[in-house]
Each structure stands twice: as structure tokens, then as C-alpha cells.
Amino acid sequence: MKRQISKSTQQPVCLCTNLRRTTRAISNIYDAALAPTGIKITQFSLLRAVERNEPIAISELAEDMALDRTTLARNLALLARDRLLVLSAGEDRRVTEVRLTQAGRKAIKTAMPIWSNTQQEVSRLLAPGRIEQLYDISREASNAAEKLNTAVQASKSRVTKRSSR
Numbered sequence: 001m002k003r004q005i006s007k008s009t010q011q012p013v014c015l016c017t018n019l020r021r022t023t024r025a026i027s028n029i030y031d032a033a034l035a036p037t038g039i040k041i042t043q044f045s046l047l048r049a050v051e052r053n054e055p056i057a058i059s060e061l062a063e064d065m066a067l068d069r070t071t072l073a074r075n076l077a078l079l080a081r082d083r084l085l086v087l088s089a090g091e092d093r094r095v096t097e098v099r100l101t102q103a104g105r106k107a108i109k110t111a112m113p114i115w116s117n118t119q120q121e122v123s124r125l126l127a128p129g130r131i132e133q134l135y136d137i138s139r140e141a142s143n144a145a146e147k148l149n150t151a152v153q154a155s156k157s158r159v160t161k162r163s164s165r
Helices: 015-037 041-053 058-065 070-080 102-125 130-163
Strands: 083-090 096-100
Touching: 015 102, 041 058, 041 070, 041 096, 041 102, 058 070, 058 096, 058 130, 070 083, 096 130
Parallel strands: none
Antiparallel strands: 083 096
């Protein structure tokens, strides 16, 4: 017998589920708007981060974007494949630096007005003051997550040290 899925309009109480649902919904809006440019909002955000900090080491970019290096490396490889950026050795040969190409600069220039219009439209649809609240909540949640991650890593380290004795 096939199990029926509840169509309840009640939001789940899980913070992570609600944040992921919201992020997907908003990302889909930006992705649809940016579709004519051939880049997604994640790629646009990454290109903009490189533009702001160019040249930037991959480790610094990962920290700036709050991404793990593996996820970032995958995304950078796709953008490098599309010739929107280049990866090269820095002065310290152990460090890989990221730079935009002319095509990357052009992609940003093409996408920027579309992104800006989308940003304005989403802001307009939210109640006055909500965007600022979202920024505040996002910053606060990111800081809390960083503290919790640090505590979890420290706890794992203590457990590992005890078990290796």
C-alpha cells in the first residue's frame, strides 16, 4: 500500500530544514533570472568574491565564502573550465591563487544588472525592514554556527587524543 505524504501547511520546527527550504526558494529565483547569462547565483557570487579580493588564495576564498576547500575546488574547476577564471601558483608556490579572466569580468558585467533587478524585486516583495532583519539573522546564525563548529572540532580532537593513548 502506498504511503500518503502529509500536505500539512505547518512549517517543520527544524531550523536547518527551514533555512535550506528558504535558501533553495530564493536561489531558484536568482538562477531563473540569471539563466540567460549562463551562470547560476552560486557562480555569480563566487566570481564577485574573486573580483573583490583579486588575486586571492583558494584558502582565503574558502574562508570568505564560508565553503570547505573541496566544495570550492569543484566550483572553481567548473569556472576555470568555462574560462571565467584562472588558477595559478602564487609567489609562494604552495599557494594557488584565483584571478578573473576577461570572460569572467564580462560575465559579471552582463549578470550584474539582472542580479540587481532581482535583488530589488525580492526586497520589494518582503515587508519593510525584513531585508535588514535577514542580514542580521544570517550574520548571527553564521557566528553561532562557527562557534558550534569550533566546539565540535575541539571535542572530536579530545576524543581522538584519548582513544590513541
